[in-house]
């Protein structure tokens with residue numbers, strides 16, 4: 535039973551995050567969740583979330599679902615790299631996305647969410663698509679939707695076709711040949727500690743020379759920007775008039791009128807080019823002449839992250855076979 539679902543940008547001005555409609559429970563409750571390959575908890579705003587922390591989000595009410603079952607004695611608590619987080623308890627219930635149903639999916643109900651979640655009314659929770667080893671439920675870790683659904687899919691894969699300021703798709707169980715051009719290049723995945731970790735073969739700035747390098751990083755649909763080693767981003771922003779690494783703004787900013795080069799990264803013998811427009815991420819504030827870059831340094835993170843700014847330049851195959859691999863194609 536394969537499936538396909540929309541990845542909808544939550545803001546028409548710039549791609550902060552993408553949400554996908556899902557239904558939970560009986561009768562079905564529809565929520566819009568952020569599908570996140572950088573984590574492995576499926577959690578939702580719920581009837582257990584204090585009203586002071588809910589600001590327009592849809593909630594899941596297990597008490598209104600005849601198929602909801604409390605997973606007694608289980609709790610969860612998650613912290614993300616951007617400092618946001620949430621915690622709560624756990625139910626199992628029917629969970630459907632794009633026509634793919636898992637009948638006893640662990641659905642983690644939030645009893646606390648950090649302010650950045652409260653302030654983002656379009657995100658009603660997350661669906662972790664990392665490896666289940668990262669799941670934070672205690673005392674027994676739970677399986678992700680993808681791990682639960684795998685055996686019912688034609689092929690143990692899901693693909694991400696994210697788009698710049700437009701609606702893209704997540705497909706489950708099949709590879710849609712109409713969504714990419716040329717060949718898919720598959721790379722090995724390091725599954726420890728549980729991200730989709732792969733090694734890029736180098737980079738080029740604009741039409742400049744390709745710099746062979748081994749850049750170990752994670753493919754993270756839940757992170758808006760792309761964070762790479764300092765020497766890479768310094769060589770990129772060095773090509774942009776007026777670009778500075780600003781402590782005040784927390785990263786590279788540049789005059790919105792400056793011309794940006796594209797950025798190319800190697801995937802094995804192939805490569806993916808991120809158009810300059812994707813790297814001109816957003817004005818600091820509405821109408822500001824100062825713009826924030828979509829390519830930032832990872833030095834403070836401790837991990838290189840190929841977030842949406844990079845992923846939306848490609849068609850990406852998350853292959854959950856044994857051993858897992860990650861596939862990249864132009865589109």
Ligand SMILES: CC[C@H](C)[C@H](NC(=O)[C@@H](NC[C@H](O)[C@@H](N)CC(C)C)C(C)C)C(=O)N[C@@H](Cc1ccccc1)C(=O)OC
Pocket residue numbers: 568570571572573574612613614615616618660668669670752754755756757758835836837839
């Ligand atoms: C289970 C925890 C999940 C897997 C968490 N994952 C992440 O933070 C990764 N993905 C982050 C998410 O994609 C996030 N941007 C979703 C939005 C909606 C909040 C980052 C690293 C790319 C993590 O690694 N948390 C780190 C916290 C951290 C990570 C990086 C830097 C600093 C701090 C931790 O400590 O986990 C125990």
